[in-house]
Amino acid sequence: MAxxxxxxxxxxxxxxxxxxxRDNIPEIKHYPDGQAxxxxxxxxxTPGQLLGSISGELGLRKFLEDLGHEFIVTSDKDGExxxxxxxxxxxxxxxxxxxxxxxxxAERIAKAKKLKLAITAGIGSDHVxxxxxxxxxxxxxxxxYSNSISVxxxxxxxxxxxxxxxxxxxxxxxxxxxxxxxxxxRSYDIEGMNIGTVAAGRIGLAVLRRxxxxxxxxxxxNRHRLPRNIEEELNLTYxxxxxxxxxxxxxxxxxxxxxxxxxxLFDDELISKMKRGAYLINTAxxxxxxxxxxxxxxxxxxxxxxxxxxxxxxxxxxxxxWRTMPNHGMTPHISGTSLSAQARYAAGTREILESWFSGKxxxxxxxxxDGGKLAGTGARSYGAGNATGGSExxxxxxxxxQIIPSSVG
Numbered sequence: 001m002a003x004x005x006x007x008x009x010x011x012x013x014x015x016x017x018x019x020x021x022r023d024n025i026p027e028i029k030h031y032p033d034g035q036a037x038x039x040x041x042x043x044x045x046t047p048g049q050l051l052g053s054i055s056g057e058l059g060l061r062k063f064l065e066d067l068g069h070e071f072i073v074t075s076d077k078d079g080e081x082x083x084x085x086x087x088x089x090x091x092x093x094x095x096x097x098x099x100x101x102x103x104x105x106a107e108r109i110a111k112a113k114k115l116k117l118a119i120t121a122g123i124g125s126d127h128v129x130x131x132x133x134x135x136x137x138x139x140x141x142x143x144x145y146s147n148s149i150s151v152x153x154x155x156x157x158x159x160x161x162x163x164x165x166x167x168x169x170x171x172x173x174x175x176x177x178x179x180x181x182x183x184x185x186r187s188y189d190i191e192g193m194n195i196g197t198v199a200a201g202r203i204g205l206a207v208l209r210r211x212x213x214x215x216x217x218x219x220x221x222n223r224h225r226l227p228r229n230i231e232e233e234l235n236l237t238y239x240x241x242x243x244x245x246x247x248x249x250x251x252x253x254x255x256x257x258x259x260x261x262x263x264x265l266f267d268d269e270l271i272s273k274m275k276r277g278a279y280l281i282n283t284a285x286x287x288x289x290x291x292x293x294x295x296x297x298x299x300x301x302x303x304x305x306x307x308x309x310x311x312x313x314x315x316x317x318x319x320x321x322w323r324t325m326p327n328h329g330m331t332p333h334i335s336g337t338s339l340s341a342q343a344r345y346a347a348g349t350r351e352i353l354e355s356w357f358s359g360k361x362x363x364x365x366x367x368x369x370d371g372g373k374l375a376g377t378g379a380r381s382y383g384a385g386n387a388t389g390g391s392e393x394x395x396x397x398x399x400x401x402q403i404i405p406s407s408v409g
Contacts, residue, residue, distance in 0.1 A: 001068040002092040002357070003114075007084055008054045009100035010075045016055040020048050025340050031145045032206065035365060038143065038348035047343035052097060058121060058346040060095075060353070067357065077102045078395040093117045093356070095349060099333040101127035101314055105388045109136055117356055121349045122147050122336050125368045125378075126258040126285055126387040133369045134384070140369035141362055143348030144377050145202055147336035151283050152206035154335030155253050158307035159211075161329050162279050163190050163251070186304070186327070191215050196249040198242055198265075199256035199284075200226055201381065207253055208234055221245045243273055251279045254308075258285035260385040268293045271302060282308035283335045286316075287387060295325045303327075309335045315397040 025048040030036060045051055045059030052058070054075050064071040072091075074083040077100070084102050088094070092114050096102035104118055109132045118128050120142035133140050161167055169183035195211055196219035197204040205226070208218050212234050220226070221239040231238065239245035242265065246252055252274065256262050266280065267290040274280075280303055282289055291312070297303040307329030311320065314333055322330055348366070355362050367376030374382055 001070065003070045003072070003087075003090055004060075004064055004093045004095065004353075005084065005087050005091040006058065006060070006071065006073045006095040007077045007100065007102035008052055008056070008058070008073060008075060008097060011053045011055050012050075016053065017050055020046075020050075020339075022048055024048060025343065028344075031202075032149070033145075033202070035145055038146070038344060038351045040347050040350040040354055043347055043350065045343070045346060048339050049342070050339065051342040051346045052099070052121070052337050056342075056346075058095070058349055060346070060350060063350060064353070075100065078397070088112045088115070090114055093119065093353070095119045095121055096127065097121045097337065097345075098124040098127065099314070099337050103313070103388050104128040104133070106132035106386065109133065109138065117141065117352075119143075119349055119352055120368075121345045122341070124257065124285065125382075126287075128368075129386040129388050130259075130369055130374070130378075130382065131384055131386050134372050134374075137372060138369065139362070139367070140378070141352050141366045142368055142377070143345040143352070144365045146345040146348050147338070147341035148202040149206055150338045150341040151203050151255075151335045152210060154309065155203075155207045155255070155281055155283050156210050158281050158283070158309075158329055159190065159195070159251055159253065159279065162281070162305035162307050162327075163188050163193075167329055190251070193217070193250040194219060194248050195251040195253070196220060196239070196245045198245070198252065198254045199223075201255065203283075204253075204255035205230070207255060208236065219245050219249055242270065246270065246274045246278075248275075249278060250275060251281065253281040254284045254288055256284050256288065257381050258287050258387050259383040260387070261383055262288050263387060264288070264290045266290060266293065268296065271297045274302070276302055277304040279303065279305045279307075282306070282310055284310060285387075286310040286312035286314070291321065295321045298325050298327050305329065309333050317397055 044062045050056045054073050057073050061071055072087050076083040089111055106129045115138055118138055118140045123142050125140050125142050128140050165187040172179045194217045197207055200220040200222040218234055219237045221242055225238055265288050271293055294306055305327045309331040310333055352362055364376040368378030
């Protein structure tokens with residue numbers, strides 16, 4: 001029987017919820033492009049449950065233990081003394097989420113002699129050294145599309161929050177003020193603005209569709225140009241490269257995967273080509289932006305605001321400068337782990353495991369690495385390489401004092 005090692009984020013500081021705040025969530029029949037939702041033989045959870053934390057266990061324990069497998073769930077993932085590091089040596093399968101990634105570096109893969117399958121519960125497998133996975137015959141899979149719409153909604157929320165100066169305005173209410181001038185001195189309408197996306201895959205295209213009703217001018221750059229009918233439907237302007245697009249945009253949203261070509265793409269040089277006072281949204285991966293270049297651009301006013309929920313490493317150390325830089329709208333990596341999304345990626349993780357244990361091929365759209373090479377979605381979306389360098393810094397978070405927000409007691 002197999003040993004499955006699963007890394008999930010911690011339960012709420014107030015304890016794992018005994019009930020859900022809603023009786024149900026909408027049932028989605030299929031994804032916008034027609035792709036079928038996950039199709040496991042059954043599920044052992046109620047959609048809308050908190051599944052992504054350690055007590056939720058992605059709803060997998062009964063399924064796996066009924067089959068006789070060993071199932072270990074932990075949130076302790078960073079450093080040589082972590083549970084993840086200790087249990088990895090004889091693990092057959094690793095499951096991790098992008099929001100609390102178990103970084104599978106080449107060094108860790110070298111220690112994991114039995115590892116054959118690494119599953120991302122969600123989308124985005126850059127926390128795995130894909131080169132090392134290919135060299136060691138490890139299959140890498142993710143639950144493609146499971147949380148793409150969730151992320152696109154988060155992007156639109158962040159654009160509106162930054163441009164309308166929502167977060168400081170809310171804070172004046174919390175502080176018992178009524179400081180209207182302070183609230184609106186940085187507040188604009190997005191109507192008529194030029195908004196562009198770096199990459200127009202599932203998330204980027206969903207963002208464009210959701211922004212169209214706001215009467216904005218939409219732009220995109222992408223590896224592959226979209227079909228003409230989509231460009232006409234959304235009145236899109238195509239740009240052959242990022243440089244030409246950012247020059248004309250008031251807002252830029254990054255929706256590209258992280259690999260060697262996109263790492264540190266938004267550096268001082270590229271940001272200097274953006275309009276002064278532009279806004280930058282990054283729900284893709286933290287490493288696509290040069291950390292310190294973002295801080296400098298906000299301090300100088302080159303950027304009017306930066307919002308995102310992706311950092312590097314994750315969790316971000318207590319002293320990460322994005323926590324304290326001016327005019328930001330950062331969140332922890334939550335855009336793709338809404339309770340709605342969790343139901344889909346938990347079901348997709350089970351579907352992958354059912355196929356794997358029964359010897360059936362995994363869906364092509366779930367594959368990132370297979371047979372020693374990029375495969376399926378991985379072949380279309382990723383480049384070979386390694387984006388895990390520096391991930392050891394995540395261990396700093398382990399000793400940081402966790403603060404309970406006043407809104408939760």
